[in-house]
Amino acid sequence: MTAEIVLYKGSNQTYFGRLSMDPILRELLSRHVDTTDPKIRFALVFHREAEAVADGSRLVNLLPTVTEVDVVMLRGNKMVARTRGSVAELFGPVIQRLVGRIDPDEDSWAFRISHPVLDGSGEQRRPPKVEGAVDVDLDTARSLPFSVSRLDEPGMETVDPAELGLDPKELSTINVLLPARARRMLVADLPLSRQVEEGGFFLGRIRTVGGDVPRYLVEITDVTPAEGSGAGSGHFTFTSDSFSAVNRLLAERGKDEVLAGWYHTHLFSATRRMGLSDVDVDTHFSTFRRPWQVAGLLNLTDDERVLRCYGRVADAMKECKLWVCDDGDRYRGAGTRLERE
Structure with a gap:
């Protein structure tokens, strides 16, 4: 201490x-x-x-x-x-x-x-100075050299969850599907510091399940660390360069993927009552505004790496059900947390 x-x-x-x-x-x-x-x-x-x-x-x-x-x-x-x-x-x-x-x-x-x-x-990593940034107050009437508009929602396929091995009765509002590679990266292979918090983005595809209440299937196809970020032992910061880089990556990959969410680390053990901090929730609500975007939290200790994911349900962040794929394209339920095996 x-x-x-x-x-x-x-x-x-x-x-x-x-x-x-x-x-x-x-x-x-x-x-x-x-x-x-x-x-x-x-x-x-x-x-x-x-x-x-x-x-x-x-x-x-x-x-x-x-x-x-x-x-x-x-x-x-x-x-x-x-x-x-x-x-x-x-x-x-x-x-x-x-x-x-x-x-x-x-x-x-x-x-x-x-x-x-x-x-x-x-110990900390300061975010780099962003060149060419412009502060915009949309409540101030002035002439701007550009316009700001809401992006269209990406088209989403409606699927039968049983075809993916998912039990419809076990689905939460937002479900995170982890293919074998993404799962290995998050719980084992992704290099992560034990001195400062790390973070980045989830790339993925979004599908829906038919019904009166929207339920989303968020398949994580790749995990990429954020560029141009700042970090310390108790905080992680995205910059505009972080989002520019991930948007370029999505375009270069050309795989019909979207920015499915983000992740970051906490440098202490995972407990049931301690998940996202108030700052984390504010970051998600203000920046990741799509109803299906998720926030991944990786708790790190010397002998532990635990993944949990959260999604916005009404005005609160709730734990998402995790589904893992061992082989092929069928998934099985993994509860709400994954640990390094």
């Missing part, structure tokens, strides 16, 4: 020192589980949301852009406890007790969470 609490003392917020996050997290969760095991470890997932600070609090959060945090306690790769709340609500009472013991006469303290992801000091 590299996260620390940096303390500042007095009304002029003079630097005082640093506290290890480990004992703070142990005390935070000690009301719910036994935290005395020295082998347990913690994972933190930071969010940017509105923070409610108790009235009259003299403890100031100096990193107000990071106000929500998931705290996960792990034993090995198994989650044993989890809580989420505002930074002030979770850490404030524990830190106030600690600083009260450090200097009982001082009632004005400030703190911030220090972590490579938040400080910008961790």
Whole structure:
């Protein structure tokens, strides 16, 4: 755990020192589980949301852009406890007790969470500067040298799922079909960093299943890393160059494929309650707007690689049913997650 609490003392917020996050997290969760095991470890997932600070609090959060945090306690790769709340609500009472013991006469303290992801000091790959980019505000009336219009939906074939080996009763709204090659790439062969998040695109073909409610079959025909992207240990960023490159690739391949979605990695173990982050969901809703486009999530640890896929259902992201093809063109159900064999 590299996260620390940096303390500042007095009304002029003079630097005082640093506290290890480990004992703070142990005390935070000690009301719910036994935290005395020295082998347990913690994972933190930071969010940017509105923070409610108790009235009259003299403890100031100096990193107000990071106000929500998931705290996960792990034993090995198994989650044993989890809580989420505002930074002030979770850490404030524990830190106030600690600083009260450090200097009982001082009632004005400030703190911030220090972590490579938040400080910008961790290993990262900055996105390249994009040449020739133009910011466009469609709400501003001005003359533009180009026009913006919605793309037509690609034509989609309606198929009988039984012909592909799919049980119609087991289909979800969005189903991800993984031929053998795409499956091997995602759960085994695709080179992925353990220091920074990686990401890219799914190429594929889209088919539908007849019925009153639309159900999509998203067949992943290829997986391609994004060009011109930026990354750090806790974030991944597409640029306009990323999309230009993948659109050129689709045209060059000439295989009647579409941009079926995207994928990226998280550098910690997969758990049932921790999937896409708020930033991931915002990225999907704002950028991958087709109803059948999917978001792939690969959780990586030293001995684990787990794939899950998510699709938009109404106003939420839901896990997709995964189907794998061992040979030929018939698929079998694989649940909602695939692991390296």
